Amino acid sequence: DAGVTQSPTHLIKTRGQQVTLRCSPKSGHDTVCWYQQALGQGPQFIFQYYEEEERQRGNFPDRFSGHQFPNYSSELNVNALLLGDSALYLCASSKRQVNTGELFFGEGSRLTVL
Amino acid sequence: AQSVAQPEDQVNVAEGNPLTVKCTYSVSGNPYLFWYVQYPNRGLQFLLKYITGDNLVKGSYGFEAEFNKSQTSFHLKKPSALVSDSALYFCAVSLISSGSARQLTFGSGTQLTVLP
Numbered sequence: 001d002a003g004v005t006q007s008p009t010h011l012i013k014t015r016g017q018q019v020t021l022r023c024s025p026k027s028g029h030d031t032v033c034w035y036q037q038a039l040g041q042g043p044q045f046i047f048q049y050y051e052e053e054e055r056q057r058g059n060f061p062d063r064f065s066g067h068q069f070p071n072y073s074s075e076l077n078v079n080a081l082l083l084g085d086s087a088l089y090l091c092a093s094s095k096r097q098v099n100t101g102e103l104f105f106g107e108g109s110r111l112t113v114l
Numbered sequence: 115a116q117s118v119a120q121p122e123d124q125v126n127v128a129e130g131n132p133l134t135v136k137c138t139y140s141v142s143g144n145p146y147l148f149w150y151v152q153y154p155n156r157g158l159q160f161l162l163k164y165i166t167g168d169n170l171v172k173g174s175y176g177f178e179a180e181f182n183k184s185q186t187s188f189h190l191k192k193p194s195a196l197v198s199d200s201a202l203y204f205c206a207v208s209l210i211s212s213g214s215a216r217q218l219t220f221g222s223g224t225q226l227t228v229l230p
Contacts, residue, residue, distance in 0.1 A: 004157070026217055033216050042118075042204050042220030043158070090157055094216060099206040100165060101146045101216055105157035 002027060003107035006091050013092050021076040021109045025093030032074040034066060035090040043090055049074055050096050051096065058077045078111075086113045116141040118205050120221035127195045128229050135190040135224045136206030147188040148206040148218065149179055158204065164188060174197075175199070195228045 007023045013019050025032050031050040035043035045058035049068035063079045072093075078085055088110050092103035124210025127133045139145060146165055149183045150158040169181045179190045188205060204224050206218040 031216065035218075040222075042206075042222050043218075045217045045219070048216055058217065092158075093214075098165065101148065101206075101218060102163055103158075103159055103216060103218070105150075105159070107155075107157040 004040050004093050004105040005093055006089075006109050008109055010110045010112075011109070012114060014114050015081055015083060017081050017113075018077065018079045019076075019081060019111060021089050021091075021111070023076070023091030023093075023106060025072050025074070025076045025091075026104045029035075029093035029104070030070060030072050031094050031096045032072065033092045034074070034076045035089040035092065035105075036060070037090055037108070039087070046076070051060055081113045083113050086111060115146075116207050116209065118207050118218045118219055118221035118222045120203075120205055122224050123222075124225045126227045126229060130184040130194050131175070133190075133195045133199070133226065133228070135203050135205075135226060137188045137221060138186050138188065139188060139205070139207045140186065141207050142175050142195055143209050145210045147179075147181060148208075148221075149173065149177070149188075149190050150204045150206060151205070159205075161190070166170060180190065197228045197230050200226055200228045 007022045033048045034046040037043040047101045048056045052068045065077045068074045088108040090104045116214045121140045143177045148163045149161040164181045172178045202223050205221045
């Protein structure tokens with residue numbers, strides 16, 4: 001049973017560029033959340049998707065956008081990259097009807113912005 | 115707004131000794147509380163959660179946590195530490211309300227080092 005898979009694992013971009021990160025949820029899961037973990041800090045909630053719509057959003061600017069596909073996989077897009085966007089981006093999945101907050105995390109995509 | 119404080123950046127303990135990693139929280143309403151562990155260059159792994167009921171929660175790998183409502187604390191404990199327990203531990207909180215339970219607020223993390 002595959003867990004949460006994310007791609008790419010590492011990438012380097014320059015300021016002003018755009019990036020797309022991808023996530024496949026654990027089998028049987030239909031809800032995806034994205035978190036940003038800066039170096040030395042705890043993860044911060046970006047947004048949550050289910051039924052192909054953004055349902056909740058944390059305190060992140062509109063440069064951060066996402067998408068969920070009919071197969072429940074998801075993308076995180078970040079436009080106009082800033083140096084401060086350098087972080088580990090974590091995808092987490094769960095079953096919508098199990099609303100207890102227990103999340104299954106992927107290993108993350110480490111983004112470096114130069 | 116909800117918040118989590120992990121007052122210790124680093125905890126060192128000898129193998130075989132009991133360990134405690136501290137966490138306090140602030141939330142308006144009834145909380146869900148969690149502990150996650152992160153190994154180097156890996157994502158987070160769920161350890162345990164408190165939703166309601168018994169204040170002592172047992173989780174994976176012999177870990178447990180005690181919920182104290184009056185002190186708004188949720189400390190992680192283990193009776194006998196192993197070198198393999200060395201990792202970064204995060205406490206997290208979310209609200210018991212529809213749709214928001216997955217919006218976890220994490221603490222800044224505590225690096226646990228178990229010395230052989």
